[in-house]
């Protein structure tokens with residue numbers, strides 16, 4: 001045994017399982033496993049990325065001022081209280097690193113996003129899993145789980161992989177009900193898909209104990225570029241700014257994200273398309289006997305009779321060249337998460353699930 005050992009908690013981290021992107025022996029697989037935008041980024045974003053290729057010898061901006069100004073303008077926020085990171089994953093990492101350590105507790109929900117637990121353990125703190133109510137965040141269960149050791153509460157709204165969300169009144173009740181020493185993190189990775197939802201920005205403005213995280217990986221179609229952001233009260237932003245590396249984002253990522261956030265027409269088109277195909281897919285699956293909760297995001301959590309049926313369906317889809325996501329690791333062994341793709345992909349996956357269900361029951 002080596003005497004060189006990592007910090008406590010590190011070896012409790014299960015390696016993150018990304019969405020598969022290939023099937024052995026299949027050339028034209030359809031990837032519906034990582035909640036990516038099927039149309040990719042806007043043409044303006046692609047053009048900004050191409051241009052950035054001419055300046056690769058220059059160090060990037062350290063203060064991200066241009067991107068923060070663009071985000072602030074579009075979302076009507078205070079640019080001084082925005083922080084940008086390598087995906088919202090990095091903002092989650094900063095929050096855990098800055099606010100939680102050995103002996104501290106970090107709350108996430110029963111079907112919450114895997115990074116909350118990973119980043120908590122990486123910081124040496126203790127993750128605390130709280131039940132949901134029928135796959136919906138339960139504010140009372142979270143409040144009941146708070147102790148003197150709780151430092152952070154993470155909820156994604158809409159949540160991944162359930163697709164469900166809670167309303168503004170519930171978020172306010174949660175923020176107001178937390179002990180004074182607890183910071184609430186509202187992960188808005190899918191907020192862009194909800195017409196008229198600000199991701200919790202107004203709640204951040206109204207309080208001292210709420211932070212919002214956002215990403216360019218989903219609606220904006222820039223998952224491969226790694227860029228996200230956070231918005232919070234000044235005292236939290238001052239803390240996060242100290243743990244952020246000065247060159248955490250490439251200039252390519254910064255200018256591409258700026259072009260992306262300014263292209264409102266593309267964002268609106270992608271949201272509308274998703275809303276339309278999501279409704280179509282949910283109904284098609286329901287007609288085949290596969291129910292799902294009403295999704296507010298760009299995926300559907302399809303529920304099967306049991307784990308065996310869900311896994312058999314996944315195998316069947318794979319053989320058809322369709323990659324979806326198993327979510328047993330999220331305490332949902334009887335479900336498959338299916339990203340809303342473009343129309344041909346949605347038709348293919350719905351048809352294949354129908355074929356499977358004909359023989360399964």
Ligand SMILES: *Cc1c(COP(=O)(O)O)cnc(C)c1O
Nearest residue numbers: 087088089113160189215217228
């Ligand atoms: C995809 C996702 C993220 C975004 O991660 P990035 O690091 O920004 O790519 C954050 N939270 C949830 C719940 C997600 O599903």
